[in-house]
Amino acid sequence: MNEQEHHTSPSSSSSSLQHIPVSILDLSMITEGSTAAISLRNSLDLAQHAEQWGYNRYWLAEHHNMPGVASSATSVVIGHIAAGTQKIRVGAGGIMLPNHSPLVIAEQFGTLESLFPGRIDLGLGRAPGSDQLTSRALRRGAASDGQDFPDRLGELRTYFKPTSGSSMRVRAIPGEGLDVPIWLLGSSGFSAQLSAQLGLPFAFASHFAPDYLLPALDLYRSQFRPSEELDKPYAMVGVNVICADTDEQARYLSTSAQQQFLNIIRGRTGQLKPPVDSMEDQWNLQEQAIVNRTLSYSAIGSPATVRAKLDEIMETTEADEIIVASAIYDHQARLRSYELLSEIVKG
Template sequence: MTEQNMNSSHTSKQLQNIPVSILDLAPITEGSTAAVSLRNSLELAQHAEQWGYHRYWLAEHHNMPGIASSATSVVIGHIAAGTKKMRVGSGGIMLPNHSPLVIAEQFGTLESLFPGRIDLGLGRAPGSDQLTSRALRRGPGSDGQDFPERLGELRSYFHPTSGSSMRVRAIPGEGLDIPIWLLGSSGFSAQLSAQLGLPFAFASHFAPDYLLPALDLYRSNFKPSGELQTPYAMVGVNVICADTDEEAQRLATSAQQQFLNIIRGRTGQLKPPVDSMDSVWTPQEKAVVGRTLSFSAIGSPATVRQQLDRFMDMTDADEIIVASAIYDHKARLRSYELLADVGITKP
């Protein structure tokens, strides 16, 4: 792996000394369409490149009325074609949903079109419900338990072993050096990333509870590889930044409503912010949503900087990747612009 910063040691880091990246869930806002969402994603990516963000990832979800990135590889191509130098990739592709050969071909194609700019982040969750999983033509064995075997098959398409007699080849794909990341919200991917010497990304923006044990598991068990000599951990965090703390807290109610619907077993488009959540949730629901979104930085630039500094002290992350569920597109752009001003060192 040729990326800068991949050999960073785990000394005390500061926000401005590490890469800051974006995880875009391509939100479809209430009353809008997927077409608008995808145009907004491209506009955000183009601004993000100018502001100095390191990479721009999109995530695979299915049967979600509020997310437009189900055909993740296609959207990655859309974003990469509209930008010039920023890395673009998946955060992630849910490998149990797909043939490893198809993923190798898709990302081999992307890397051939946009050389040196494509990341392949992989997860083992379905990214969908059971009914949708069947619609994706996943077999009965595609529950994620065979993830290590699928991962091994995928990697072999990129780099067949010497003397391999593989009769099926990934063209394009074979011979290309595409960084593979493992994504997770538990210890499984942390352990596997460490064993294989791969970079690891933790989904702390919605699964905070196991973050610190997973990072410790990854770092303490890491084995150097041809891809990576020292552990490299990226952590997810929700950031909603506005000119004032009050405006940021109001914008954050869209994300709170989104996760409230999830715990209620509902799906829908991203809702506009409200002045108060008190009449929307129960005290018990407020506590659950608050716990789910506990790794969030919400406020003015000064407030967000303080919160992210504490997050860095806690995690010693090599990189952070930021998710921002903001209803108004201009406010979302403004949030990332303000974050860049306080969190990204300009060359």
């Protein structure tokens, strides 16, 4: 699970889980009856354990106006995690660039890279990470539909690496001249194609949007153009993993994630709920089908079951890296899940 250099890709001759980096995606979920302060402390605790267990990176995601997510000030939380760890890469999975001035993001991540050199990643998305009303509150104006994302991205990259002979009157200090790896995140072909054109690494949100994963990966790989950042495509896929000592225990823990996505399709937000013995009285057949489809890129069960499912995902996607999300209500059970996963990956 050791880090691969960000400008190269591991060999594609083997899709074995033992040959690729494995990382963590954390939303600092606020569980029912808890607080954001506790969630943020738990995130640091998990990151410190993840570093010991050999995980490659620890990413945090930007969401707003969500009672169950504590990572809204994503750059601040990244600094909190990086300050409490020593070597694991820490970054954004991702920053929703339409919500921000590119200059501000360049300064924030330039500051993070200055404080924690060689450890910071900047994953970028073009979705708002919130509803339209919240988007307007964030941006103090009309919400963008994301069509200006390539222009915003170009501006951001220029702040980090001004073009030769540039006489830029606005500069990102800190930020200018620093090597902050930029990833594009997506759940459709837009970011896949843009990543390919620019020669950037690409991460797909298959842990909640699985339908377009394989076409997007094919688009990214087939259209990829080598760049200063990458000489060949580098694709990371999101997977939900809930691992416990038995299949039955893992299925029980997974009902928290099922309830979470059930509420999303019903248009509700809330804190992460405790697991339940059965979901039968929680949903109807149509809702069950939608949730199961949404969570189809999941590995839930004992170590043997999780290993088999992840090997299947690796064979299907030929991913260069996987990033794992785990919506588990109990913090100790979440730690145990990631510990068991680290043992699976180490073989």
